[in-house]
Amino acid sequence: MADADAWAFIKNQSHNILDPAGLDHYVRRENMIMRWTLPLLFYITRSAVLILLIQGLLGCGFLYLFLREVFRSTGDRVLTVLMGLGLSNMFIFSWFFVDTIGYGDGFAYFFLMLALVSRKSLPIFIFLQIAFFTDERALIGAGCVILWWTTKEALPNQHKDHTFGNFLKKAFTPRTWVVIAGVGVYFAFRSYIMDTYFPHHTYSTVGEPVMFADAHRQGLGGSLWFAFEGMWLILGIAGFVLYRTGRFWLLAALTVAFVMLLITGIFVHDINRDYGYGFPLLLIANLILARCIPPAEYRKLVFVSAFFCIVSPMCYTMGYNKVIWAEPLPVKAMMALDRIKGWGTFD
Structure with a gap:
């Protein structure tokens, strides 16, 4: 942990944030400048x-x-527990404890969550700025936060029109304008800092789809799976429900969010971390299914999703040259039994 390059540069930045030493020492440092x-x-x-x-x-x-938020949407304790089991065995939550090399995404995830649940403008603005200055990908996460608010407003209208105009009315609430203002302030401040203190700074990987280079493309499918694991089932069925109920504009907006996260991940080689910023999409899918399908059927669906989250191994990319595989506890138990019995199944 202590010798990770990210921590080394974080220490340099803490001494002089506007002129950190060793900026050109490692390619990742150029991305950490803001x-x-x-x-x-x-x-x-x-x-x-x-x-x-x-x-x-x-x-x-x-x-x-x-x-x-899950319980507020469903009012179902059993379903909430199942969702908690699934989430606690996924990248998004486990990354808070596995990330020891200084990426800091957990801070961005948490402050995006605070912005999502806040109702007042000033806290939303402050929480978003903290998230933005943790990692720029929180900007896309902020868009997902807007989609969460929009879905909460739009879903109750079971028998009203689902036109584009009505969708825009639900989307552009006062809180949405706070997010837009926050993004604008961030870019204005960032532009000033970059022009004033880092006028010659460049990003060597901009414009290069890293995940399509060399052997990286072979890990694209795995990266997508590890982002949400069993919860892909919930996300997919929620999208199908939107399609069947004619909420095409909401479906289109959510699809754009997914594509933006995917494109960003392909260009920066961190798809699972990248999709972590889309955690509001899981809450959106939960809300859609809680409102639109029978509770008993939804319980079964969450049970299956949580089961796959629990039994699926987890994969963490720690820098450019280290990958950690973590077998889930049930699999570890089976591996221990296999060693005791000498079956050799996992050899």
Whole structure:
């Protein structure tokens, strides 16, 4: 952990955030130049370990807020528990505890969640800025937050028109304008900082679809699966329900969000991390299915999804040259039994 390049550069940024040393030492550093949340935390705490402890606590808070929204949508404790089992065995939640090399996505996920559940403009604005300055991909996550609010407004209208004009009325609420203003302020400030302090800075990987290069393309399918695992079933059926009920504009908006996350992941070689910023899509799918299919059928669906999340292994990319595979606990138990019995199934 301590010798990870991300932590080394975070320490450099904490000393001088506008002129960090060693900027050209490693290709990843050029992408971290406006990611200020962890450097500022390191400046305050002087401890990577303490930052990781905070990250773990935020993960617990993230899980609580996520499941609170699930329960508010369904009113079903059993279903909420099943959803919690699925989420706790997925990348999005486990990354809060596995990320020890300084990516910091957990901070962005958590503050996006706070923005999602907040009702007042100032907290939303502040939470979004913290997320944006953790990782730029939170900008796409902010769009997913808007889609969550839009879905909550649009879904109850079972028998009203689903025209584009009506969809826009539901989408552009006061909170949406706060998000748009937050994005505008972020880009204006970022542009000023880059022009003033980093006028010659370039991004060497911009315009290159990294996931299609060399052997990386062979991991594209696996990366997509590990992003949501069994929850892809819920997402897919929610999309089908929108199609069958004629909510085409909402379906189109959600499809655009998925495509944007995929394109970003392909260009930066972090599809599972990238789709983590789309966690509001899981809440949206839950809301759609809770409103549109019988509760008993939805329970069965979540049970199957959670089962696949639990039994599926997890894969984490730690930098450019290290991949960690983590077998789920049920599989580890079977592997232990296999070794005791000498069956050799997992050899």
